[in-house]
Amino acid sequence: MIRITTANAFNSSIENLQQRQRSLDTAQTQLTSGKRVLNASDDPTSAARAERARALIQRADASQRAIDASRNSMKLTESALGDGVSLVQQARELVVAAGNASYSDAERRDVANQLAEIRKQLMGVANRGDGxxxxxxxxxxSSQPPFxxxxxxxxxxxxxxxxxxxTDEPLPLTLDGEQVWLSAPSGNGVFTTAPGAGSGGAWIDAGRVTNPSAITGSSYEVQFSVNAGVTTYSVIRDGVTASISGADFKSGQAIELDGMAFTLSGSPKDGDTFSITPSGxxxxxxxxxxxxxxxxKTPLRTSAQVTQTIQSGLRDLDTCANQLQSARSMTGEVLNRVDGVETRVGDLKLFGETTRSDAEDLDMIQAISNFQNQQTGYQAAMQSYAAVQRLSLFDYIK
Known part of the structure; x- marks a missing residue:
């Protein structure tokens, strides 16, 4: 038979009461904070999972800041390229107008002045700041304007x-300005046609490729000869080989050789030359x-020379406009890619948040139920202690 003293009963009741009070305090703290794991010692495994999840969330936040920076920069770039394309289109319209046969030297000079102003605006666009x-x-x-x-x-x-x-998926903040503004392909992209010095009776178009596999990459020169009113031409390849010799010339009729075709029009003079060189x-x-x-702005030019200026100018402006438009399209693709990367980063962050929540957050319904049970148990322990406290010899003596 085991004898239980009054002091032992009192101590047991107090220990039970204190334990239940600690449990109730813990439940109340968890309920107030919304966290199941408040300290690493509460659940080391869950605490480690939560810490790894927080690191993942922080990386996702850093990636999101980088994404925002790239998006803002590409929006500025796309806007600048749009302005550039618009200005080049305005310049093209002016060049077309300058080809009006009725224009005088003064009127063409006015057009040239307008083109010069557009050029200034293009310089401003090319040197646009990012804020x-x-x-x-x-x-x-660069700390200075790049152009x-x-x-x-x-x-x-x-x-x-x-x-x-x-970031895990690198996104651009800037574009190579030299590539965008100064590195368009010359001519038609494969070869460039140009009049020789002093040629003023005929003009040559931009030409076209008829057979890509036959392109040689050589340089050619068309040489004209006028004898007794008959105009003939020869084509010299790389300055030594005669590809065509003494052929009759007909204005507006295409000349074809080595996968290329180009058209000369007008009335070339004896000794006039035209070059065909590879594009760069x-x-x-x-x-x-x-x-x-x-x-x-040059006065007293022949009709053929003006026509050559217009045709060459339109060809070059179209090439530059295509280069700017290609860069703009690429920027648009980057913006689309930015949206895709942002979605993936958002999914990664959501995964991190879910993992962290599963590791350390509290199930509120279960926590409320647990708190109520703890509270009921604590009240029962207090009543038990009060009952035991009254069971003393002095109570019976009375």
């Missing part, structure tokens, strides 16, 4: 290339405008 001290087309960064108007033409003084944000990625929208402006 943070940088420039939209600065490539890998400089020099006596020999516009030069790029930025750093070539592009800056990308550091060196066509600048500013140089194209400068050439047209200078030629339209």
């Amino acid at each position: 943070t001290g940088g420039f939209v087309f600065s490539g890998q960064g 400089l108007d020099r006596p020999g033409g516009v030069g790029y003084v930025g750093v070539g290339g592009a800056v990308k944000v550091a 990625p060196n066509q600048s929208v500013f140089d194209a405008l400068d050439k047209v402006v200078n030629e339209l």
